[in-house]
Amino acid sequence: MKNxxxxxxxxxxxxPTSVINSSAAGVFTEALNQKNITxxxxxxxxxxxxLNEDFYDIGKEDMQEILYLKNTPSSALxxxxxxxxxxxxxxxxxxRILEVFKKYNIRYFFYNxxxxxxxxxxxxxxxxxxxxxxxxxxxxxxxxDNDLMGTDxxxxxxxxxxxxxxxxxxxxxxxxxxxxxLVCIIEIMGRNAGWLTASAxxxxxxxxxxxxxxxxxxxxDMDKFVEQVSEVCKKNNNKCIVAVSEGIRFADGxxxxxxxxxxxxxxxxxxxxxxxxILASVIxxxxxxxxxxxxFSLMQRCAAHLxxxxxxxxxxxxxxxxxxxxxxxxxxxxxxxxxxxxxxYAIDYELVPLEGCANTEKKIPDNWITxxxxxxxxDFIDYALPLIQGQVEFATENGLPRYARLDKYQAGxx
Amino acid sequence: MKNxxxxxxxxxxxxPTSVINSSAAGVFTEALNQKNITxxxxxxxxxxxxLNEDFYDIGKEDMQEILYLKNTPSSALxxxxxxxxxxxxxxxxxxRILEVFKKYNIRYFFYNxxxxxxxxxxxxxxxxxxxxxxxxxxxxxxxxDNDLMGTDxxxxxxxxxxxxxxxxxxxxxxxxxxxxxLVCIIEIMGRNAGWLTASAxxxxxxxxxxxxxxxxxxxxDMDKFVEQVSEVCKKNNNKCIVAVSEGIRFADGxxxxxxxxxxxxxxxxxxxxxxxxILASVIxxxxxxxxxxxxFSLMQRCAAHLxxxxxxxxxxxxxxxxxxxxxxxxxxxxxxxxxxxxxxYAIDYELVPLEGCANTEKKIPDNWITxxxxxxxxDFIDYALPLIQGQVEFATENGLPRYARLDKYQAGxx
Numbered sequence: 001m002k003n004x005x006x007x008x009x010x011x012x013x014x015x016p017t018s019v020i021n022s023s024a025a026g027v028f029t030e031a032l033n034q035k036n037i038t039x040x041x042x043x044x045x046x047x048x049x050x051l052n053e054d055f056y057d058i059g060k061e062d063m064q065e066i067l068y069l070k071n072t073p074s075s076a077l078x079x080x081x082x083x084x085x086x087x088x089x090x091x092x093x094x095x096r097i098l099e100v101f102k103k104y105n106i107r108y109f110f111y112n113x114x115x116x117x118x119x120x121x122x123x124x125x126x127x128x129x130x131x132x133x134x135x136x137x138x139x140x141x142x143x144x145d146n147d148l149m150g151t152d153x154x155x156x157x158x159x160x161x162x163x164x165x166x167x168x169x170x171x172x173x174x175x176x177x178x179x180x181x182l183v184c185i186i187e188i189m190g191r192n193a194g195w196l197t198a199s200a201x202x203x204x205x206x207x208x209x210x211x212x213x214x215x216x217x218x219x220x221d222m223d224k225f226v227e228q229v230s231e232v233c234k235k236n237n238n239k240c241i242v243a244v245s246e247g248i249r250f251a252d253g254x255x256x257x258x259x260x261x262x263x264x265x266x267x268x269x270x271x272x273x274x275x276x277x278i279l280a281s282v283i284x285x286x287x288x289x290x291x292x293x294x295x296f297s298l299m300q301r302c303a304a305h306l307x308x309x310x311x312x313x314x315x316x317x318x319x320x321x322x323x324x325x326x327x328x329x330x331x332x333x334x335x336x337x338x339x340x341x342x343x344x345y346a347i348d349y350e351l352v353p354l355e356g357c358a359n360t361e362k363k364i365p366d367n368w369i370t371x372x373x374x375x376x377x378x379d380f381i382d383y384a385l386p387l388i389q390g391q392v393e394f395a396t397e398n399g400l401p402r403y404a405r406l407d408k409y410q411a412g413x414x
Numbered sequence: 415m416k417n418x419x420x421x422x423x424x425x426x427x428x429x430p431t432s433v434i435n436s437s438a439a440g441v442f443t444e445a446l447n448q449k450n451i452t453x454x455x456x457x458x459x460x461x462x463x464x465l466n467e468d469f470y471d472i473g474k475e476d477m478q479e480i481l482y483l484k485n486t487p488s489s490a491l492x493x494x495x496x497x498x499x500x501x502x503x504x505x506x507x508x509x510r511i512l513e514v515f516k517k518y519n520i521r522y523f524f525y526n527x528x529x530x531x532x533x534x535x536x537x538x539x540x541x542x543x544x545x546x547x548x549x550x551x552x553x554x555x556x557x558x559d560n561d562l563m564g565t566d567x568x569x570x571x572x573x574x575x576x577x578x579x580x581x582x583x584x585x586x587x588x589x590x591x592x593x594x595x596l597v598c599i600i601e602i603m604g605r606n607a608g609w610l611t612a613s614a615x616x617x618x619x620x621x622x623x624x625x626x627x628x629x630x631x632x633x634x635d636m637d638k639f640v641e642q643v644s645e646v647c648k649k650n651n652n653k654c655i656v657a658v659s660e661g662i663r664f665a666d667g668x669x670x671x672x673x674x675x676x677x678x679x680x681x682x683x684x685x686x687x688x689x690x691x692i693l694a695s696v697i698x699x700x701x702x703x704x705x706x707x708x709x710f711s712l713m714q715r716c717a718a719h720l721x722x723x724x725x726x727x728x729x730x731x732x733x734x735x736x737x738x739x740x741x742x743x744x745x746x747x748x749x750x751x752x753x754x755x756x757x758x759y760a761i762d763y764e765l766v767p768l769e770g771c772a773n774t775e776k777k778i779p780d781n782w783i784t785x786x787x788x789x790x791x792x793d794f795i796d797y798a799l800p801l802i803q804g805q806v807e808f809a810t811e812n813g814l815p816r817y818a819r820l821d822k823y824q825a826g827x828x
Contacts, residue, residue, distance in 0.1 A: 016591050045593045074587035081592070166719055166814055173488035173817065174716040177430050178495070179459045184712075206814035294711045298598075302588040305580055305720060308813070389813040399722070399803040400580055400620035403587065 003329055004134055005036045006107030009050065010058075011043035012075035013082075013113035013120065014142070017156030018163075018304040019315035021076045021404065023112050023140050025069040026319020028058050034327050037108060041411055046080035046113070047120055050100050051093060053412035060409040068404035070316055071394035073304035076406055083116060084123050094127045101128070101135060104412075108136050108326045112319075114143035114154070118334055119358035125332040136326040139334035139354055140318055144301045146195035147361040150352035151336035155318055156301070157195060158311035158387035163303045164188055164243075164296065165202035165388060171294065172208035172241055180290070181238020183229060183283050187276035187295045191247040192216050193363045196300070198376045199384055200243035211240050212374045216247035217364050220256055225279070226286045228374050238289050246275055305401055309390025314347065321349040345386035417743055418548055419450045420521030423464065424472075425457035426489040426556075427496075427527035427534065431570030432577075432718040433729035434556050435490045435818065437526050439483040440733020441554065442472050448741050451522060455825055460494035460527070461534055464514050465507060467826035474823040482818035484730055485808035487718035490820055497530060498537050508541045515542070515549060518826075522550050522740045526733075528557035528568075532748055533772035539746040550740040553748035553768055554732055558715045560609035561775040564766035565750035569732055570715070571609060572725035572801035577717045578602055578657075578710065579616035579802060585708065586622035586655055595652020595703045597643060601690035602710050605661040606630050607777045610714070612790045613798055614657030625654050626788040630661035631778050634670050639693070640700045642788050652703045660689055719815055723804025728761065735763040759800035 010027050012020055024042070031040045040058040043049030056077070058066070069076055087094050100106070109128075111121040118139045125137035141148050146157035168186065175184045188197040194215030203209050211232045214220060232240040248256045257275040276293035284291045318335045325333065333351040340346045368379045395402040424441045426434055438456070445454045454472040457463030470491070472480070483490055501508050514520070523542075525535040532553045539551035555562050560571035582600065589598045602611040608629030617623050625646045628634060646654040662670045671688035690707035698705045732749045739747065747765035754760045782793045809816040 016588050048593065072587070073584050075591050078593060079591045162813065167713060167717070169814060169817070170487050170716040170718060171712050173486070174430050174712045177489050177493045179462065179492060202814070205812045206817060207819065208817070292711070294713075295709065297708045298585050298588045298706070299581060299708075299713070302584040303581070304584060385812060391810065396805065398619045398799060399576065400583060400616070403583070403620060403622070405621065 003036065004107035004136060005038065006105040007039035007041060008037050008108035008110065009041045009043060009055065009106045010110045011046045011049060011112065012077050012079050013046040013111060013117035014079060015144070015301060016074040016079060017142055017144050017301050018073045018159040018307045019156050019311050020112060020142050021069040021072045021074070022312050022315040023142065023155055023319035024076060025066055026316040027110050027140065027323055028066050030320040030323035032059060034323060036327055038105070041104070042077045045078040047082050047084070048080045049077070051096050053100055055412045056406070057409045057411035061406055065404045065406055068395065068402060070312055071304055071307065071392055071401065072403040073302040076404060084120050087123065087127055097124060098128070098131055098133055101133060106135060110138055110140055110322050110326070112140040112142050114145065115148060115359055115361065118148070118354055122332070122354035122358045125354060136329065136331040138322040138326045138330065139357065140322045141334055141336065144196055145190050145193050147193035147363070148357055149360045149362050150334060150357045152339040152347060153337055153387060155311060155315035159304070159307040160196055160300050161199035161202065161384055162308045162388035163300050163306050164196060164199040166306060167296065168200045168203035168210050168241070168243065169206040169208040172203060172210065175241060175292070176239050179237070181233065183233065183240045183242070183280070183289050183291045185242045185244060185276040185280045185283070185291065185293050186210070187244055187246055187293070189296070189300055190216060190245045192361050194245050195364060197243050197245040198364060198380050201376045201381060202384060202388065205381070205385060210243045212242045213376060214242070214244045214248050214374060215364060215369060216245045216249065217366070217369060218373045219251040220248040221251070222282065226282065228372070229283055230287055233287060233289060242279070244275055244279060248275065304392070305394065307392040308388045309392050310387055312392055317349060325351055417450060418521035418550060419452065420519040421453035421455060422451050422522035422524065423455045423457060423469065423520045424524045425460045425463060425526065426491050426493050427460040427525060427531035428493060428556065429558070429715060430488040430493060431556055431558050431715050432487045432573040432721045433570050433725050434526060435483040435486045435488070436726050436729040437554050437556065437569055437733035438490060439480055440730040441524050441737055442480050444734040444737035446473060448737060450741055452519070455518070456491045459492040461496050461498070462494045463491070465510050467514055469826045470820070471823045471825035475820055479818045479820055482809065482816060484726055485718055485721065485806055485815065486817040487716040490818060498534050501537065501541055511538060512542070512545055512547055515547060520549060524552055524554055524736050524740070526554040526556050528559065529562060529773055529775065532562070532768055536746070536768035536772045539768060550743065550745040552736040552740045552744065553771065554736045555748055555750065558610055559604050559607050561607035561777070562771055563774045563776050564748060564771045566753040566761060567751055567801060569725060569729035572722040573718070573720070574610055574714050575613035575616065575798055576722045576802035577714050577720050578610060578613040580720060581710065582614045582617035582624050582655070582657065583620040583622040586617060586624065589655060589706070590653050593651070595647065597647065597654045597656070597694070597697050597703050597705045598708060599656045599658060599690040599693045599697070599705065600624070600708045600710065601658055601660055601688065603714055604630060604659045606775050608659050609778060611657055611659040612778060612794050615790045615795060616798060616802065619795070619799060624657045626656045627790060628656070628658045628662050628788060629778060629783060630659045630663065631780070631783060632787045633665040634662040635665070636696065640696065642786065643697055644701055647701060647703060656693070658689055658693060662689065718806070719808065721806040722802045723806050724801055726806055731763060739765055
């Protein structure tokens with residue numbers, strides 16, 4: 001627990017969310033106010049920006065623009081998917097980061113990301129400690145997948161869930177407009193955890209539910225799927241709306257969308273996509289009804305205009321708490337949300353060791369999935385519904401959202 | 415010009431929009447206030463509801479629910495795609511409609527739809543006149559395609575355009591977040607007219623433009639397309655965002671979306687994911703960059719939470735004006751918008767003969783398309799930007815939009 005004086009470095013990593021910049025705004029505003037922090041830097045494209053000495057002097061930005069970040073989707077500094085090798089395998093990157101940290105007297109490091117980013121954050125934290133370079137390292141969680149251990153939920157999830165619930169409700173109205181049949185298959189992000197896909201169940205709160213929900217937590221059975229859709233169609237004039245996770249797999253482990261993917265990404269994840277199209281084709285062939293395949297694609301993670309106010313404010317506060325914790329001498333921790341055990345929704349902000357959050361995935365509890373494997377229980381609704389409350393108020397210009405325009409004064413490559 | 419006393423029938427037809435129910439709310443509130451209108455009926459599934467005597471007594475609905483219709487997407491009464499045969503070919507449907515109109519003393523008929531619906535409206539109007547049944551018939555325009563003749567723009571277009579512009583701006587932020595290349599191909603509705611696809615150009619007003627726009631008004635050349643994407647990629651670190659209409663065709667008239675039939679696809683589903691998937695595959699193959707195909711699908715026409723306030727209010731007023739015009743004795747007309755010739759945007763509501771609106775399509779003027787055929791000029795921006803102004807305020811419940819819940823008291827089948 002050391003009180004350090006020096007510069008801070010902030011970086012964003014992994015897939016963007018609607019509120020990752022809200023956390024950035026939280027980090028920046030708090031860091032600019034801390035007297036022990038001598039300079040506030042934002043790295044371009046995550047860890048790559050540190051390796052390349054490519055980062056910006058946030059202290060020179062207009063404070064109003066920093067506040068506009070609260071409602072600006074995507075990662076304003078740029079993101080990256082870059083996995084640090086284990087230090088025992090190759091210490092090159094670690095030595096380079098240490099060199100840069102020493103050159104700019106970086107004593108505070110904040111990394112905003114998901115599982116893989118918390119792994120990076122943890123590795124850097126451990127390396128700095130073992131190298132004797134005092135630097136307080138705090139992770140700020142972020143992922144629409146909501147799969148980080150150690151926190152009640154993740155910043156970014158609630159806004160994506162609000163998008164999914166609202167859009168499913170809108171589609172349910174549209175897709176049932178004719179007196180002829182239509183089966184809609186909606187594909188939602190989530191490789192191994194079904195939190196976001198399950199959020200389609202929230203649409204029923206608006207009176208416009210989806211009929212079936214398939215999550216990666218359960219093996220997918222094509223015959224059972226066809227049967228379940230067929231049953232809904234029989235009861236409901238050939239109309240059925242299905243929400244399905246991009247990551248569903250057959251019992252033998254193959255992704256349902258796998259045959260479309262010939263490549264894997266840097267982390268060894270299969271490149272997914274196309275599940276909705278495949279399932280729509282199967283239904284059309286087997287049941288002979290009209291189908292429509294809908295992919296929420298990038299929209300589900302960047303529709304900041306439909307963000308959850310709770311999420312935006314929590315993400316902002318998470319950023320501030322990270323800076324406060326580091327300035328109080330904490331290190332090697334991630335900020336987490338702890339839900340209060342009371343009727344009205346509220347959370348406490350606490351710290352958990354980075355180690356417990358890195359590279360592990362939190363899935364939907366098995367007993368929150370209905371017995372037929374094609375929906376979620378009231379437990380999930382009770383968990384997720386408080387998170388999507390509140391409409392964001394955002395500035396507009398010419399009828400469109402007014403996004404932050406950072407000047408990005410180059411501070412690296414001195 | 416006759417002042418008639420009797421019931422009114424309202425019906426919705428064709429593809430839904432975010433504001434077609436706002437017009438319904440306008441028709442209902444105005445009709446319920448007119449002393450010459452003895453009952454207000456809403457037909458289930460358009461013209462089919464009349465043929466089947468399947469319609470509701472709107473006078474029994476809660477007025478608050480009728481007002482919720484202003485922000486409820488899709489067609490609350492149900493829609494239909496049903497083309498009346500020419501009366502000389504088969505008068506069955508016409509005679510049946512006349513029979514129902516006589517049975518319920520329908521003296522006012524309002525049909526809310528696009529090209530085909532105005533054709534239906536026109537045919538019914540002419541038939542009633544020739545049969546000697548006094549009935550004032552007024553069309554209320556509706557289409558996200560914005561392709562109706564006789565009106566400056568169509569109710570529904572502006573909200574869809576606001577969705578397209580906002581979502582393109584959000585995607586542009588997300589898709590440029592990594593320092594690696596990505597070509598995004600966004601597919602937007604519009605079979606023969608490119609108004610909605612062109613609205614992607616409005617995203618640049620938020621500082622987040624798309625790079626290339628392909629409209630059905632111009633023949634599509636695959637080689638030129640690859641060359642134009644390649645040029646943008648060269649200038650911009652392999653990043654490029656393309657907006658493309660679902661209806662683009664090659665010079666020989668074939669739809670680009672049918673190109674898929676000749677490519678390898680396990681299920682051969684030509685209507686699914688169509689154009690954007692094909693173009694993304696071509697770019698990936700020819701330029702070797704990562705691509706993402708995004709289809710705005712049903713969302714672009716049902717995202718009422720992102721409606722244009724101008725559009726919602728105009729659509730409501732268009733419904734009211736239709737009823738007022740009919741009660742003043744007008745018939746065989748469509749309500750239209752006439753833009754005032756002044757700096758600040760404003761419109762007048764006028765009437766045009768139905769005949770001029772039916773079965774014709776208004777396309778983007780040729781000189782509003784840039785010389786390279788891959789964008790629109792400032793003329794389009796000046797035309798469309800005023801229409802997407804204003805954020806809708808909508809009621810929410812549990813963090814989700816509060817949609818109208820009509821009781822739908824059956825009034826037909828007496």
